[in-house]
Amino acid sequence: MATRPALLVIVVAGAALRLWQYSADTSLWIDEIALARSLLSMNLRSLLTSPLLHNQVAPPGFLLVQKLAVTALGPSDYALRLFPLACSLASLIAFGRLAARTLEGAGAVLALTLFATAAPLIAFGSLVKPYSTDVCVAVLMWRLAHGLAYGPVTPRRAAVAALLGSLLVWFSHSGVLMTAALGAALASLSALGRAKAVPRRALLTILGCWAFSSLAVTIATLWNVTPDTRDYMQWFWGPLFPPPSLAGIVATRWPLYQLRDLFGKGQAYTGLGYYMPLTYVALTAAGFVALWRRDRRTALLLTAPAALTLAAAAARQYPFADRLIFFLLPGFMLAIAAAAEAARRLLWPFSRVAGTLAAAGLLFPAVYPLVTTPPAYYTEHMKPVMAYVRDRRRPGDAIYVYYGAAPAVTFYGPRYGLGRAEYLIGGCHRGDGRRYLRELDTLRGRPRVWVLLTHAGPRFREREDILAYLDAVGTRLDGIVVESHGVAANLLPAEAHLYDLSGDRTSSAAAAEAFPLKGPSSPGARLGCGEGPQAMLETDFQ
Numbered sequence: 001m002a003t004r005p006a007l008l009v010i011v012v013a014g015a016a017l018r019l020w021q022y023s024a025d026t027s028l029w030i031d032e033i034a035l036a037r038s039l040l041s042m043n044l045r046s047l048l049t050s051p052l053l054h055n056q057v058a059p060p061g062f063l064l065v066q067k068l069a070v071t072a073l074g075p076s077d078y079a080l081r082l083f084p085l086a087c088s089l090a091s092l093i094a095f096g097r098l099a100a101r102t103l104e105g106a107g108a109v110l111a112l113t114l115f116a117t118a119a120p121l122i123a124f125g126s127l128v129k130p131y132s133t134d135v136c137v138a139v140l141m142w143r144l145a146h147g148l149a150y151g152p153v154t155p156r157r158a159a160v161a162a163l164l165g166s167l168l169v170w171f172s173h174s175g176v177l178m179t180a181a182l183g184a185a186l187a188s189l190s191a192l193g194r195a196k197a198v199p200r201r202a203l204l205t206i207l208g209c210w211a212f213s214s215l216a217v218t219i220a221t222l223w224n225v226t227p228d229t230r231d232y233m234q235w236f237w238g239p240l241f242p243p244p245s246l247a248g249i250v251a252t253r254w255p256l257y258q259l260r261d262l263f264g265k266g267q268a269y270t271g272l273g274y275y276m277p278l279t280y281v282a283l284t285a286a287g288f289v290a291l292w293r294r295d296r297r298t299a300l301l302l303t304a305p306a307a308l309t310l311a312a313a314a315a316r317q318y319p320f321a322d323r324l325i326f327f328l329l330p331g332f333m334l335a336i337a338a339a340a341e342a343a344r345r346l347l348w349p350f351s352r353v354a355g356t357l358a359a360a361g362l363l364f365p366a367v368y369p370l371v372t373t374p375p376a377y378y379t380e381h382m383k384p385v386m387a388y389v390r391d392r393r394r395p396g397d398a399i400y401v402y403y404g405a406a407p408a409v410t411f412y413g414p415r416y417g418l419g420r421a422e423y424l425i426g427g428c429h430r431g432d433g434r435r436y437l438r439e440l441d442t443l444r445g446r447p448r449v450w451v452l453l454t455h456a457g458p459r460f461r462e463r464e465d466i467l468a469y470l471d472a473v474g475t476r477l478d479g480i481v482v483e484s485h486g487v488a489a490n491l492l493p494a495e496a497h498l499y500d501l502s503g504d505r506t507s508s509a510a511a512a513e514a515f516p517l518k519g520p521s522s523p524g525a526r527l528g529c530g531e532g533p534q535a536m537l538e539t540d541f542q
Contacts, residue, residue, distance in 0.1 A: 006109045007096050014092045014116025017375055018125040022085045024376030025077060027383045027494070030455050032080075032128040033407045034533040039066050039128075040075050051224050055232040055532045060220055061171035062130040081125075084132045088125030091136035092116060095330055098143050101150075102291075102298050103337055106344060110363055111337035115330065117370045119487045123269045123377040124326070130172060131269075131323055137172035138327040141165065142301065145182040148206070149189055149297050153198040162206040166213035174327040176218060177312065179210040181304040189297055232531045240321035242314055255310065256281065258321040262329070265489040269377065270323040273369035273487025280336060283362065287335030290342040302331040336362070369487040379484040380454040382408040382494045386416040388480040389450055389496050397448045397498075399423035400440065402466065403529075404455030405494070406537045423452075427539035428529035433465045433519040437512040439541045440469065440501075447502040448477070454494040461519030467497070469515050474501040 028036060034054040038047060044067050048060055065083045073079035095115050099108040115121065124132035144161050147153070153161075169175040190203055198206075225233075242254040256278075262270075264277030274280050291299040306328050313320035340362040347355035382405065389399075399422060401409045406425045413420065424443075429435035443449045451470065456463035470476070478498040484491035528534055 003100065003106070003109050007100060007112055010109065010112045010116050011092055011096050014112075014122075015089055017116070017122050017370075018085060018088050018092070021122050021126045021375045021377060022078075022081060024126075024378070025383075026126065026376055026378035027381045027408060028077060028080070028128055028411065029380040030404065030407050030533045033411050034536060036080055036128050036411070037536070039063070039070060039080065044068075044071075049224065051226045051229060054536055055229040057173075057221065057225060057229065057233070058130055059133070059171050059173055059175075060217065061167075062133050065171075066128075077128075080128045084127055084129070085125045087136040088121065088132040091121075091132065091139045091330075094136070094139045094143055098139060098146065098330070099334060099337070101143075101146060102295075102302070102334055103341065104294075105341050106359060107334075107337045107341035110340050110359060111334050113363060114333040114336060114366055117367050118272055118329070118333075119369055119373065119375075119377060120269050120272060120323075120326065121329070122370075122375055123486065127269065131326055134172045134174045134327040135330065137168045137175040138178050138305070139330050140168055141175065141178040141182055142330065145186060145301050146298070148186055148198050148203070149301060151198055153202060155202065158198065158202040158206055162209040165206065165210045169210070169214050170217050172327070173221065174309075174318075174324070176214045177308055177318065178305050178327070179214050181308040182301060183207045183210050184308070185300045185304040189300065228531065232528075235526060235528070236532065237319045237321075237324075240319040241316045242320075255313070255320050258325070259284075261321070262325065265487065266322065269379070269486065269488060270326070271488040272366070273373070275365045275368065280366065283339045284332045284335045287337070287339035287342075290338045291335065302334060306331060336366075373485070373487045377486040379486060379491045380408065380494050381482045381484065382412060382452075382454055384482050385452065385454075385480055385494045385496045386412055386418065389452070390416045390418065392478060392498070393450065394448060397450055398443050398446045399450045399452065400443060401425045402436075402451070402453045402456065402462075403428040403534070403537075403539065404457075405452045407533060408454060408494075409452055410537060424540040425537055427541055428534050429523075430460050430462075430527040430529055431520045431523040433460065433462055433517045434512065434515075434521045436462060436466050437469050437515055440466070441512045442541070444473065444501050444503075447500050449474070449499045449501050450496055451499065452496045455492055457492065458490065461517075465515075465517050465519050468518070469512075470497070470499050470501075472515065473511055474499040474503060 035056050035058060037054065038052040038056060047063050047067055052058065066080065069082050070079050092115065096112045099111040103111060121135065124135065144165055148161055165179055169179055186203060187207060190200060243249050243252055259281045260277045263272050263274045263280040265271045265273050288299060288303055291302065309318060309320055309325060309328060312318035318324070340359045343362065344355040344359040347358050401423050403426050409418070409423065410420065426436060426439050453463055476497060477500055479496060481493050481495040483493045
C-alpha cells in the first residue's frame with residue numbers, strides 16, 4: 001500500500017513529539033496535583049473503593065495502573081505520567097491503523113497528520129489526568145467496532161472483542177458512552193443486514209458483555225462519588241449543559257460554540273488552536289456527509305458516539321464541552337480528512353495541482369499551531385520559579401504563597417528545600433479582593449518578602465490587585481515570571497516577586513482598606529473556594 005511508508009513516518013514524528021513533551025518534565029498544575037495527592041497518599045484498596053480527595057473522580061482502571069506505577073517506580077512526575085504517555089503512544093498507532101481502514105486515497109495520511117500534530121493530544125500524554133486514556137479507549141473501541149462490522153469474525157475474534165471492550169470501559173468514563181453508542185450502531189447494522197460478518201448470537205454475546213461491564217463500572221464509580229463531589233461537579237460543569245428551552249439553545253447556538261472552542265483556542269490544554277475553527281466544524285459535518293455517501297457502515301460507527309454524547313448532554317448527564325469531549329476528536333479528524341480527500345478527488349480530473357493544493361490548504365491551518373508553538377507545553381510551571389527562589393532566598397526572608405500557588409508549593413516544596421513552616425499560605429477570597437491586601441499587611445515592615453503566585457484567573461483580577469498594592473506600599477527588588485506555553489487561550493503564568501516592605505507602617509490599615517481595587521471587593525454567590533482543588537490546603541491567616 002503506497003500510503004504505508006507515509007503513515008509510518010507520521011507515527012514516528014508524532015511519537016517523537018509526545019516523547020519531547022514527556023522529557024520536558026514540566027510542573028504538574030493544580031488539577032493534576034489534586035489527583036496526584038490521592039494517588040500518592042491512599043493505599044490501593046482505598047483508592048479503588050473510597051472517594052478520592054478534593055472532589056476528584058477518575059476511572060478505576062486508570063487509578064489502578066497509576067498506583068502500580070508510583071509504587072514500582074517511586075513518586076516522581078515521570079512515574080505519574082508514564083501511563084498517560086503509553087496511552088498517547090498507543091492511540092497514535094491505533095489511530096493510524098483505523099484511518100487506513102476507514103479512509104480512501106490520501107485521507108488516512110491527512111487524518112493521521114491531524115492526530116499526530118494536535119497540541120492538546122501531545123500535551124495529554126504528559127498530564128496526570130485520564131484524558132489521553134479517554135482518547136486511547138475511544139480509538140480502540142472504534143477499531144473493535146469496525147472489525148466487527150466488516151469481519152470476518154471468528155469465534156476467537158468475537159471472544160477477544162467481548163473481553164477487550166469489557167476491559168476498556170474500566171479505564172475511561174467516556175468509554176461507557178463509546179460502548180453504548182457503538183453497540184447500538186452494530187445492533188442497527190445487524191438488524192438491517194449490513195453487518196453479516198458477525199453471527200447474530202456472537203454479536204449479542206459481545207454487546208451483552210459490554211453492557212454488563214459498563215453497568216458495573218458505572219455503579220462502582222457512583223458508589224465512590226460523595227454527595228459533596230456530585231454537587232461540586234454539577235456546579236463546575238453545570239454551565240456547560242445546554243439551556244433547558246429550545247429558544248435558549250437557539251440563542252446560545254449550542255453546541256456550535258462548544259465545537260468552536262474545541263477546534264479553536266479553548267481553555268488551558270483544551271483547544272486545538274486552529275485558525276478559522278468554525279470552518280473545521282463545517283468540514284467535520286461535510287466529512288460525515290461524504291462518508292455517509294460512500295460507506296454508511298463507517299459513517300454510522302463514527303457519528304454514533306457524538307450523537308449519543310449530545311443526547312446525554314441534553315439530558316444533563318454528560319457535558320458536551322471542553323476536555324470531556326476530546327474522546328470524540330478522533331472521529332472528527334477522520335471526517336475532516338474525508339472532506340479534504342473528497343475535495344481533492346473532485347478537483348483531480350481537472351487539475352492534479354489544484355486537487356493537491358485544496359487538500360493541503362485544508363490541512364495547513366490545522367498544523368500551523370504546532371509550527372508556531374511547538375512543545376513542550378506547560379501551564380503554571382512552578383518548578384523553575386521555586387528553583388529561582390531557592391537560589392536567592394536568604395535566612396529570615398518571609399514568603400507569602402497565594403492560595404492558587406499553594407498546591408504546587410506544598411507539592412514541590414521539599415524538592416527545593418522549602419519546608420512547610422517556612423511560608424504562609426493565603427486564603428481563597430474570590431470576590432473579596434481586599435482580604436488579600438489585609439493578609440499582606442501583616443508582612444509590612446519586613447525588608448524581604450517573597451510573594452509566590454500562579455493559578456490566578458483573570459475573572460477576579462486578584463493578581464493585578466495584589467501586585468499593584470505591593471508596588472504601592474513597597475519596593476520590588478527581584479522576581480521571575482514564567483509564562484505558560486501552549487496554543488490555548490488564557491494560559492496562566494507562574495511567578496515569584498521579592499519586595500522590600502520595610503517602609504513606614506503608620507497607615508498600614510488604612511492603606512489596605514482604601515486602596516483602589518480593579519477586582520470585586522465583596523463576595524457574591526458560590527465561588528468554589530471551599531471545595532475541589534481550591535480547598536486542598538488551609539490558610540495560615542484567620
